[in-house]
Amino acid sequence: MADGGGFDPGRRRVLFGRRRAERPALRPPWARAHDFTDLCTRCGACEAACAETIIVKGDGGFPTVDFRRGECTFCGACADACPQPIFDRTTRAWTAAPAVGRGCLTRAGVICQTCRDICPENAFSFVLVPHAAPRPVLDATRCTGCGACVSACPGEAITMEVRHGA
Ligand code: SF4
Ligand code: SF4
Ligand code: SF4
CATH class of the missing domain: 3.30.70.20 (Alpha-Beta Plaits)
Structure with a gap:
């Protein structure tokens, strides 16, 4: 019941506007997107391997790329460092x-x-x-x-x- 102590989420949307849809996380280059969070163990190997330091921990500790920190040189170190079958370098980066x-x-x-x-x-x-x-x-x-x-x-x-x- 919305008028009690709790706050009705639907009413919140009316008052404050609909929340923007979450943007999909930007994963390291050549990473498979559709099952990334199933395969990634969050070991941090890709993050440690990136000389440009553009790979950071994102939501849930999964790696994501933050281009505000710099650019990707396509060196491939992140893909080489990953022990999981996540990176496919035959695909577009x-x-x-x-x-x-x-x-x-x-x-x-x-x-x-x-x-x-x-x-x-x-x-x-x-x-x-x-x-x-x-x-x-x-x-x-x-x-x-x-x-x-x-x-x-x-x-x-x-x-x-x-x-x-x-
Ligand atoms: S390809 Fe190289 S520069 Fe690009 S994200 Fe991977 S480790 Fe970083
Ligand atoms: S670099 Fe300059 S022109 Fe290009 S998007 Fe940014 S503000 Fe606009
Ligand atoms: S190729 Fe050019 S437009 Fe595309 S991300 Fe790099 S700098 Fe930006």
Whole structure:
């Protein structure tokens, strides 16, 4: 009963808005996503092996990648260190791509092209916008998912999003 001492979750949603759907965790490159938490023992070997220190403990102690700490060099050390049958290096390394959010400085009229300058694959281009600063557009076919653009973005506007079906 909602009017008693407890708080009705449905009412909470009405009052405070529906919670955003949880984003799928970003796993290390070449890791199988669908049964990752079944196979991973949380031993930390991949985390310890990553020279870029972008693998961190996420929810439940399972490894996740934090591109705010740096980029992936695709060295493969995480995959080599893992004792479990989790990594498949015959597949594409990442099922994630960058998304530019509303914090992009160009939306505030600032001329910024840092993401284009940092990207080793030239995956970003800029489109002209009338009476505004040119805005970044990603060519996902060029992007390798290295994440270099994430930590470089001065607006902290870029996040890596796991692609649907990953
Ligand atoms: S491939 Fe190398 S840099 Fe990338 S997450 Fe694995 S250990 Fe880190
Ligand atoms: S680096 Fe960040 S703030 Fe600058 S244009 Fe790219 S997304 Fe926008
Ligand atoms: S993730 Fe890497 S390849 Fe993809 S757009 Fe960012 S810097 Fe370029």
